[in-house]
Every structure is written in C-alpha cells, then in structure tokens.
Amino acid sequence: MNIDTLLLARWVIPIEPAHTVYENYAIAIHNGRILALLPQSQLDNYHAQTQVSLQHHVLMPGLINAHTHAAMNPLRGYADDLPLMTWLQEHIWPAERKLVSPNFVYDGSLHACAEMIRGGITCFNDMYFFPEQTARAVELAGMRAVIGLIMIDFPSAYAQNAKEYLHKGLQLHDQLRSRQLLTTAFAPHAPYTVSDAPLQEIATYAEELDIPIHMHVHETAAEVEQAVAQQGIRPLQRLHQLGLLSPRLLAVHMTQLLDDEIALLVRQGVQVLHCPESNLKLASGFCPLHKLMRAGVNVGLGTDGAASNNDLDMFGEMRSAALLAKAVAHDARAADAESVLRMATINSARALGLEDHIGSLEANKAADIIAIKLDSVETLPVFNPVSQLVYATGRQHVTDLWVAGKQLMKDRQLITLDSHEILSKVNEWQHILVTT
Amino acid sequence: MNIDTLLLARWVIPIEPAHTVYENYAIAIHNGRILALLPQSQLDNYHAQTQVSLQHHVLMPGLINAHTHAAMNPLRGYADDLPLMTWLQEHIWPAERKLVSPNFVYDGSLHACAEMIRGGITCFNDMYFFPEQTARAVELAGMRAVIGLIMIDFPSAYAQNAKEYLHKGLQLHDQLRSRQLLTTAFAPHAPYTVSDAPLQEIATYAEELDIPIHMHVHETAAEVEQAVAQQGIRPLQRLHQLGLLSPRLLAVHMTQLLDDEIALLVRQGVQVLHCPESNLKLASGFCPLHKLMRAGVNVGLGTDGAASNNDLDMFGEMRSAALLAKAVAHDARAADAESVLRMATINSARALGLEDHIGSLEANKAADIIAIKLDSVETLPVFNPVSQLVYATGRQHVTDLWVAGKQLMKDRQLITLDSHEILSKVNEWQHILVTT
Numbered sequence: 001m002n003i004d005t006l007l008l009a010r011w012v013i014p015i016e017p018a019h020t021v022y023e024n025y026a027i028a029i030h031n032g033r034i035l036a037l038l039p040q041s042q043l044d045n046y047h048a049q050t051q052v053s054l055q056h057h058v059l060m061p062g063l064i065n066a067h068t069h070a071a072m073n074p075l076r077g078y079a080d081d082l083p084l085m086t087w088l089q090e091h092i093w094p095a096e097r098k099l100v101s102p103n104f105v106y107d108g109s110l111h112a113c114a115e116m117i118r119g120g121i122t123c124f125n126d127m128y129f130f131p132e133q134t135a136r137a138v139e140l141a142g143m144r145a146v147i148g149l150i151m152i153d154f155p156s157a158y159a160q161n162a163k164e165y166l167h168k169g170l171q172l173h174d175q176l177r178s179r180q181l182l183t184t185a186f187a188p189h190a191p192y193t194v195s196d197a198p199l200q201e202i203a204t205y206a207e208e209l210d211i212p213i214h215m216h217v218h219e220t221a222a223e224v225e226q227a228v229a230q231q232g233i234r235p236l237q238r239l240h241q242l243g244l245l246s247p248r249l250l251a252v253h254m255t256q257l258l259d260d261e262i263a264l265l266v267r268q269g270v271q272v273l274h275c276p277e278s279n280l281k282l283a284s285g286f287c288p289l290h291k292l293m294r295a296g297v298n299v300g301l302g303t304d305g306a307a308s309n310n311d312l313d314m315f316g317e318m319r320s321a322a323l324l325a326k327a328v329a330h331d332a333r334a335a336d337a338e339s340v341l342r343m344a345t346i347n348s349a350r351a352l353g354l355e356d357h358i359g360s361l362e363a364n365k366a367a368d369i370i371a372i373k374l375d376s377v378e379t380l381p382v383f384n385p386v387s388q389l390v391y392a393t394g395r396q397h398v399t400d401l402w403v404a405g406k407q408l409m410k411d412r413q414l415i416t417l418d419s420h421e422i423l424s425k426v427n428e429w430q431h432i433l434v435t436t
Numbered sequence: 437m438n439i440d441t442l443l444l445a446r447w448v449i450p451i452e453p454a455h456t457v458y459e460n461y462a463i464a465i466h467n468g469r470i471l472a473l474l475p476q477s478q479l480d481n482y483h484a485q486t487q488v489s490l491q492h493h494v495l496m497p498g499l500i501n502a503h504t505h506a507a508m509n510p511l512r513g514y515a516d517d518l519p520l521m522t523w524l525q526e527h528i529w530p531a532e533r534k535l536v537s538p539n540f541v542y543d544g545s546l547h548a549c550a551e552m553i554r555g556g557i558t559c560f561n562d563m564y565f566f567p568e569q570t571a572r573a574v575e576l577a578g579m580r581a582v583i584g585l586i587m588i589d590f591p592s593a594y595a596q597n598a599k600e601y602l603h604k605g606l607q608l609h610d611q612l613r614s615r616q617l618l619t620t621a622f623a624p625h626a627p628y629t630v631s632d633a634p635l636q637e638i639a640t641y642a643e644e645l646d647i648p649i650h651m652h653v654h655e656t657a658a659e660v661e662q663a664v665a666q667q668g669i670r671p672l673q674r675l676h677q678l679g680l681l682s683p684r685l686l687a688v689h690m691t692q693l694l695d696d697e698i699a700l701l702v703r704q705g706v707q708v709l710h711c712p713e714s715n716l717k718l719a720s721g722f723c724p725l726h727k728l729m730r731a732g733v734n735v736g737l738g739t740d741g742a743a744s745n746n747d748l749d750m751f752g753e754m755r756s757a758a759l760l761a762k763a764v765a766h767d768a769r770a771a772d773a774e775s776v777l778r779m780a781t782i783n784s785a786r787a788l789g790l791e792d793h794i795g796s797l798e799a800n801k802a803a804d805i806i807a808i809k810l811d812s813v814e815t816l817p818v819f820n821p822v823s824q825l826v827y828a829t830g831r832q833h834v835t836d837l838w839v840a841g842k843q844l845m846k847d848r849q850l851i852t853l854d855s856h857e858i859l860s861k862v863n864e865w866q867h868i869l870v871t872t
Contacts, residue, residue: 076816080823081762081772114813280759281827283768310827311814320756323716326517332719336517377550377855378747380512381866387516391717391746396832419813430817 004405005029006048008040009371011385013060015345016360019338021385027059029367032405036363052400056375058385060341061360062122062368062401063314064348067214067252067273067302070112070137071105071128074429076306084220084282092307096129098436099429100157105130107425109137114417115312117141119395122368122403125250125273125302125352127187127214129158132172135182142408142416144368146352148187148214149173151198162198166205173209181404183354185212185250191235192223196242203243212248212353214273219253220284236261245270250351252302253278254292255285262288262295271298271351274343276320278304289321290329293339300348301340315395318344322390337390367405372397440841441465442484444476445807447821449496451781452796455774457821463495465803468841472799488836492811494821496777497796498558498804498837499750500784503650503688503709503738506548506573507541507564510865512742520656520718528743532565534872535865536593541566543861545573550853551748553577555831558804558839561686561709561738561788563623563650565594568608571618578844578852580804582788584623584650585609587634598634602641609645617840619790621648621686627671628659632678639679648684648789650709655689656720672697681706686787688738689714690728691721698724698731707734707787710779712756714740725757726765729775736784737776751831754780758826773826803841808833 005028012025014037028035028046072092079091105128116124126134127148138145149169151162159165173184186202188194194215206213218224218235227235239245247269254272257265265272274287292299301321303312318340325335349359358368372393374382379397382388401409408416441464448461450473464471464482508528515527541564552560562570563584574581585605587598595601609620622638624630630651642649654660654671663671675681683705690708693701701708710723728735737757739748754776761771785795794804808829810818815833818824837845844852 074817076828077819077823080820080827081758081769083768087768111813111816118813277759280763281768283762283766283770285766286763306828310823313814313830316752320759322517323713323756324760326719327716327722330719330721332519332523332717333517334719375859377547377554377859378749380547380859380862381510383513383866383870384516387513387746391516392512392742394749394830394832396830423811423813423816426817430819434819 001045002047003028003030003035004049006043006046006051007054007059007369008052009054009057009059011058012037012361013058013341013386014361015061015342016362018342027361027369029405032367034361034363034365034367037361054371054400057371057373057399058389059361059369059371060389061345061358062370062403063120063344064300064352064359065116065121065124065302065312065314066250066300066348066351067275067304068112068124068126068312069128069305069307070124070126070134071108072305072307073108073111073115074104074426076310078307078433080310084284085222087282087308095433099433100129102130102133104429105133106137107422107429109134110140110417110422111426112306112312113137113141113143114414114419114422117143117401117408117414117417118398118412119313119315120370120372120398120401121312121314122370122401123354123358125185125214127189129156132175135172135176138182139179140416142403142406144181144358144403146212147172147176147182147184149184151186151188151202152193153195154193162195166198166201170205173211183211185214187214190216190219190223191227191238199239199242199244206248212250213244214250214252216253217251218256221256224256236264240264240268247271253284253287255279255287257288262291262297265297266295271300273300273302273351274321275302275304276324277317278308280320280324282308286324286328288328289325290331290334293335298347298350299343300351301343313395314344315393318390337387340390341386367402369402370398371400373399437481438483439464439466439471440485442479442482442487443490443495443805444488445490445493445495447494448473448797449494449777449822450797451497451778452798454778463797463805465841468803470797470799470801470803473797490807490836493807493809493835494825495797495805495807496825497781497794498806498839499556499780500736500788500795501552501557501560501738501748501750502686502736502784502787503711503740504548504560504562504748505564505741506560506562506570507544508741508743509544509547509551510540510862512746514743514869516746520720521658523718523744531869535869536565538566538569540865541569542573543858543865545570546576546853546858547862548742548748549573549577549579550850550855550858553579553837553844553850553853554834554848555749555751556806556808556834556837557748557750558806558837559790559794561621561650563625565592568611571608571612574618575615576852578839578842580617580794580839582648583608583612583618583620585620587622587624587638588629589631590629598631602634602637606641609647619647621650623650626652626655626659627663627674635675635678635680642684648686649680650686650688652689653687654692657692660692672700676700676704683707689720689723691715691723693724698727698733701733702731707736709736709738709787710757711738711740712760713753714744716756716760718744722760722764724764725761726767726770729771734783734786735779736787737779749831750780751829754826773823776826777822803838805838806834807836809835
C-alpha cells in the first residue's frame with residue numbers, strides 16, 4: 001500500500017486507549033489522517049513516500065491549548081506582579097487602547113503561533129479582538145484553531161456595541177465555515193463584562209450554529225463578591241438563569257466553586273478549562289481540580305495569554321497543573337501524569353467539540369502529532385515516558401510537529417513561519433508601546 | 437591593564453545593588469575574581485586576553501541551588517504521584533538499598549552537575565551518602581558546592597551508626613579544608629530520622645568548625661503530628677531545646693509553621709531553604725514564603741533532588757516560587773521577580789555562609805557568572821529583563837557559564853564534562869535498578 005508518511009519512534013503514546021505506551025511502534029499517515037498504529041516489525045505492507053525514524057523520541061497527539069489570547073504575545077512581561085483588576089484596568093486595557101488594530105492582532109498571533117508550534121501545540125482555542133486576523137495568522141502557520149467570536153460591553157477598535165460584536169462574529173463564522181483547520185466559538189469575555197441581552201442572544205445562536213461558548217467564569221473571589229453585591233446572585237447562577245449552562249459552555253478559570261456548583265456543572269455538562277499558572281500569577285485562587293475530576297467534569301488545560309502567564313508553554317502548564325492539584329488536594333496521587341496528559345489532549349479536544357478529529361492517535365483521526373526527544377541530560381533516565389513528559393520534559397525537547405499530516409516543525413526548525421520576520425514586528429510593537 | 441577576561445553584554449543584573457539593571461555593560465575578570473563592572477564605553481584601560489561579546493544576553497550571578505541530593509539524578513521519575521512517606525519507604529529507600537555505593541554516588545553526581553551547569557547553576561548545597569564521591573564529581577565539573585556531612589539513624593552502605601557517620605563526616609571536612617570551591621555543612625537528614633545525641637554533637641561541632649547545619653525540617657504535617665504524638669513537642673521546639681536554632685541552621689521545606697514559630701526563626705536567625713516544587717509534588721504543604729519574607733527571615737531556594745522534583749531547574753523553581761507565593765498570600769504582588777531572583781542568588785549565598793564570595797556581581801567577588809540569551813520567540817519582547825528571567829525564560833536559554841572565572845559551558849556546550857559518557861552510566865544504573 002502506497003502512503004504519504006511513516007513515523008517510527010521508540011515510544012508512541014496514543015492517549016486512547018488510556019494507560020498505553022507502545023514501544024518501537026510506527027504511525028502510518030495518508031491524506032492528513034492516521035491510517036494505523038502498528039509495531040515496527042509489521043510495516044511490510046506500507047510503502048511510504050516519507051519515512052521518519054525517531055529513535056529516542058515519544059510520538060503523541062499534538063497538545064491543545066484550550067484557552068489563550070494569541071494576539072497578546074507582544075505584551076509578554078509588560079506588567080507583572082499585579083492583581084487581576086489593577087493589571088487589567090491600569091496596564092493591559094490602556095496598552096490595548098493604544099495598540100489594538102488588525103495589524104497588531106495579526107503580528108501578535110503569528111508570534112504566538114511560532115511559540116506554540118515550537119512548544120508542541122497543534123491547536124488552540126482563542127479569544128481576542130479582530131479574530132479574523134488571528135484566523136489569517138493560523139492559516140499561514142498551518143495550525144488548527146478555534147477562533148473566538150468576541151463579545152464585550154465596552155467599545156473597542158474592533159466594534160462599538162453588542163450588536164456590532166455579534167454581527168462581526170456571525171460574519172466571521174460564515175467566512176470560516178468551509179476551512180478544514182478552523183472552527184469558531186462564541187467568546188463573551190466574562191459575566192462581569194457582558195450584559196444579559198447579548199448573553200441570551202449568544203445562547204440562542206450557539207444552539208443554532210452548533211458551536212461552543214468560551215468564557216472566563218469565576219476567575220477571582222472579587223468577581224463573585226461584586227456580582228453578589230450588585231445582582232444578588234453568583235455569576236454561575238446568573239449564567240444558569242440565562243440558559244448558558246450546557247456542554248457548549250467552556251468555563252475558563254473557575255477558581256471559586258462551591259460543592260453544589262460543582263454538582264450543577266456535572267448536571268449541566270459544563271466543561272471547565274483550567275489555567276493554573278495564570279490563576280497563580282494573578283493570585284486569583286486555586287481551581288479545585290481534584291474535586292472536578294472526581295465529580296466527572298471534563299477539564300481541559302490552557303496557558304491563558306502571554307501577558308498573564310508569561311508563556312504559552314503547555315509542558316509547563318501540565319507540570320503546574322499536576323503539582324498544584326496535589327498540594328491543593330493534600331494528596332500526592334491527585335492529578336497524576338496520565339490525567340494531565342489527557343487534559344492537554346483528549347479532554348481539551350472534547351471541550352472544543354473536536355474529539356472525533358483530534359486529541360488522540362487513532363485510526364481516522366487527523367495526523368496532528370508531535371515528537372519529543374528524550375535522550376538529553378535533562379530527560380534521562382526514562383522509567384516511564386508518560387511521567388517523564390509531565391515532570392521532566394521541557395517544551396524545548398519537542399523536535400517535530402505535524403498538523404493534518406503536514407510538517408510545521410522539523411528538528412526544531414519552523415517550516416511555515418519566519419521567526420526572524422515575526423520578531424522584528426514584535427520589536428516594532430514594543431517600540432510603539434513604550435514611546436507613545 | 438592586562439586582565440584575563442572581559443564579558444560584554446546587553447544587560448548586566450548585579451543583584452547588589454538591588455533594583456539595578458545595567459545596559460551595555462561589561463564585567464572585567466582577573467584571577468577568577470571580578471575586578472569591575474563598567475559601561476562598555478569605558479573599557480580603554482583594559483586589555484583582556486579573552487573578550488566575549490554577548491549582544492542579546494543578560495549576565496548575572498550564577499544560580500545557587502540551595503538544597504539538592506545530586507546523586508539521586510539516576511532516580512529521576514522512578515516513583516511519581518506518591519505521598520512522601522510511601523515514596524520514601526516503599527520506593528526510594530528500597531531502590532537506594534539496591535544501588536547506593538561510591539560509584540553510584542559519583543556517577544549520579546556527575547549527571548546532576550551536567551544538568552545544573554546546563555541550567556545556569558554554579559553552586560549547590562548537597563545532602564547524600566558517600567559525600568566524598570559528590571565532592572570528586574564537583575571537582576571534575578569545576579563547580580562550587582557545599583558538601584553535606586550526612587547523618588541519619590539508619591545504617592546504610594556508607595555508615596553503620598551515628599558514630600561512624602560523624603567520624604566519616606569530620607574526616608571529609610578535614611580533607612576538603614583547603615579546596616577553593618568546596619566547603620562543607622553538617623547534614624542531619626531530619627528531626628524524625630536523627631536522635632538527640634547525634635544532633636547535640638553536631639551542634640557542638642558546627643560551632644567549633646564554623647560550618648552550617650543543613651536539615652529537612654517541618655516538611656509535612658504528618659511529620660509534625662507524629663513528633664507531637666511521640667515526643668509531646670513539635671520538631672522545631674525540639675531542635676530549639678537541643679541548641680540547633682541559630683544562623684547556622686539551614687531549615688529546608690518548612691511547610692508547617694505557626695506564627696510564633698516564624699517569630700522564633702527570626703529571633704534565632706535561622707535560615708530557610710524553600711523548595712516549592714518538591715513540596716507541591718509530594719503534597720507536603722505550602723511554605724508561607726510571604727510571611728517569612730515579611731518577617732525578615734533569609735530564604736534561599738533549592739530544587740530538592742531529581743527523584744522528587746523531577747528536575748534540577750532553578751529557572752523553573754524561581755517561577756514556581758513566585759507564582760505559588762502570590763496564590764498562597766492572596767496577593768499578586770507577593771514574591772515579585774526581583775525577590776525570587778535574590779532568593780536564588782544572594783539569599784542562598786548568605787544561607788550557605790558564602791555571601792562574601794558569591795551571589796552578586798561585585799568587585800572582589802568570585803567570577804561565578806551566567807549568560808542568558810533573550811532573543812528567541814519565547815523570550816521576546818523584553819520590557820524588563822528581571823521579570824523576563826523569572827516569568828518567561830527557560831533554563832535552555834542559558835548559553836554560557838563561568839565558575840571562579842573558568843568557563844564550564846560555552847554556547848550550550850559543556851567544557852569539563854562528557855555528557856555522552858555520563859548518560860551511558862546513567863543507563864547502566866537504570867538497567868541495574870529494573871533488573872535486580
């Protein structure tokens with residue numbers, strides 16, 4: 001059988017079935033899809049145009065960054081060591097008022113794509129202004145993404161009011177309908193920045209278009225307290241009354257959760273996107289990951305934007321998620337390596353409505369694959385490759401990356417993007433920000 | 437003036453004075469010591485044998501890993517997702533009974549030295565069996581270290597009883613007395629593994645020899661509860677009664693601290709060595725870093741050993757320390773970037789009694805220096821290099837490293853160590869462990 005590509009590796013971690021590590025295995029790829037996973041001793045039937053031998057590597061599904069603001073990459077390190085509201089109101093929002101434009105979003109998104117590819121991320125779920133520019137950047141990069149159709153009560157360079165945000169979002173949804181690697185989600189910023197009427201419209205349209213709703217929810221205690229003071233109910237309850245609690249809702253952060261709210265999430269099938277490093281850095285609180293997992297809530301994992309993290313590093317995020325959950329649960333068995341690897345792959349795919357296409361290495365799924373080299377001083381010995389990926393591997397150990405069978409990084413060299421050009425644009429934006 | 441070396445860099449962060457970043461500066465080095473820091477425009481008087489131009493780099497003092505067990509590197513990833521006592525009693529101690537020997541300690545320590553040099557660490561404070569073998573490895577590597585004179589109630593391959601541990605420790609102290617880069621500390625393992633009599637002997641000898649006492653203290657709640665149940669007092673109080681609470685005591689972990697215990701630490705001048713990632717991973721608890729800092733306790737930073745971390749990555753540890761402190765303190769301003777950079781340099785130097793020699797870039801101090809390159813996709817833009825080092829930089833961005841003016845890594849290539857040879861030994865130890 002003539003096929004496009006055969007990847008041979010020391011270890012293959014398919015994610016599905018769970019608790020599986022294949023040794024000396026191969027992945028057969030054709031027309032962007034996985035045909036089969038099989039032992040290297042059984043390759044006689046396959047004649048591949050390209051064969052790649054990865055003797056010291058793990059192959060696994062590309063990581064899915066389930067929550068980010070790609071365009072904010074040029075704001076990395078612009079304002080640190082500040083609480084969320086000071087950070088937003090006195091630093092980030094004023095900077096955004098200066099900078100945000102179609103070009104800024106395009107350049108920043110390209111920067112983020114370069115960083116994500118170099119870190120083993122094949123797909124991300126985004127929320128930002130001028131999302132059509134992020135879509136353009138993603139297409140140039142060759143990545144997969146869920147483009148957020150942003151909604152916020154404030155006027156911005158992108159739109160003046162709820163009606164315009166919604167209109168532009170629906171227009172973009174239509175434009176992207178036929179793209180192979182792009183889907184969309186509504187992205188109302190947060191309960192405290194979007195009023196009831198647009199939220200209800202979004203709930204209706206999300207059903208009609210069959211797309212997710214991506215939203216920051218219960219990020220800080222202050223947000224919850226303010227809502228209780230002003231509206232008499234906690235934000236999650238308000239979203240429930242507005243009809244938003246469903247498997248479509250991707251609730252990001254969720255550091256403030258009562259036990260009966262977790263039960264409500266379970267009943268309504270709400271999905272949680274966990275961003276542990278952003279929550280720590282902004283002192284937002286601890287998401288009760290172990291309780292969510294025990295209750296059976298599907299939890300995906302995201303880095304948040306570079307302005308609040310300050311990196312788009314899913315290896316770091318997996319490690320932080322695992323380490324932090326143990327301390328919060330007072331149980332070193334909580335969030336074991338396998339669980340967080342699933343959070344960063346199949347759980348995130350499920351949250352984004354993409355689990356039939358990505359998140360595991362299974363026949364007929366898209367060939368979104370990464371190779372990680374484990375023969376360095378930092379990564380040896382390897383007793384258990386799953387554990388090694390989460391607790392000892394850095395994103396710099398990712399060597400190769402494919403999306404839908406197309407190679408985007410080869411031996412750490414970017415193929416679709418020119419990082420020199422991207423960085424010269426980033427330096428220009430920095431110059432504008434500090435001089436205007 | 438003829439000198440050995442001039443290092444020119446875009447940024448120099450001297451640590452002392454605090455809150456200082458020099459731009460386009462140079463460091464003049466002669467006979468292993470820093471002669472001067474000065475602007476690149478004022479170099480006319482210096483004629484250097486070697487001049488290195490680091491145009492996209494930060495120069496700063498080498499990082500000091502204030503608590504590790506270097507020899508345990510070959511046990512990286514051997515047992516994960518387990519609580520401290522299960523991890524120790526059912527996995528690590530049995531593995532150590534199989535493996536620990538002079539050769540294991542030498543090979544494991546070399547592995548750790550290679551990892552630490554590659555990660556920007558110039559000095560470490562160690563605790564393990566056969567410490568003379570760690571000393572040998574450190575000398576081959578060319579690093580600086582404080583070698584722990586281990587004491588534990590259990591017999592081991594190294595020594596049979598308290599008397600033998602102490603005797604061997606004192607012997608090693610004598611042997612190392614004249615070495616330029618090596619000093620020693622007593623290293624009684626923990627209150628729950630060392631009895632009163634040897635602790636009192638150590639307290640006496642530490643005064644006499646003028647060296648620190650390096651000890652795990654209040655690592656877990658269980659340790660404290662058990663002590664209270666068995667001896668009627670908390671371990672810190674017992675150490676106080678035994679005369680161990682002084683500026684000599686380097687108390688590692690300290691996740692369980694009452695407010696009056698913090699006051700006691702301040703009164704006695706005890707130094708704390710913080711290991712946030714190990715504490716998270718073993719679910720040991722949260723060290724109240726912000727309270728210690730506010731009280732004025734000197735806090736250094738360490739990675740702990742590779743078996744419980746699972747890396748010797750001080751960049752990761754700085755980031756974890758900063759992020760975690762904010763969440764624990766409910767204050768995003770807690771443990772800002774500058775503070776944790778000081779923890780990993782001058783504070784650790786002070787704890788180890790080495791502040792006159794290392795921990796900052798000042799005239800007459802040893803030339804223990806690292807260069808970090810900040811021109812990559814992951815590290816741009818640079819608004820504030822201090823913040824960038826803590827929140828966005830990975831250890832892979834360290835390019836060059838000098839100890840006492842001698843270069844140990846050049847453009848990421850190790851000079852004194854052969855990583856190929858080291859890793860083949862590590863693979864042999866792994867084979868022995870899994871097959872015997």
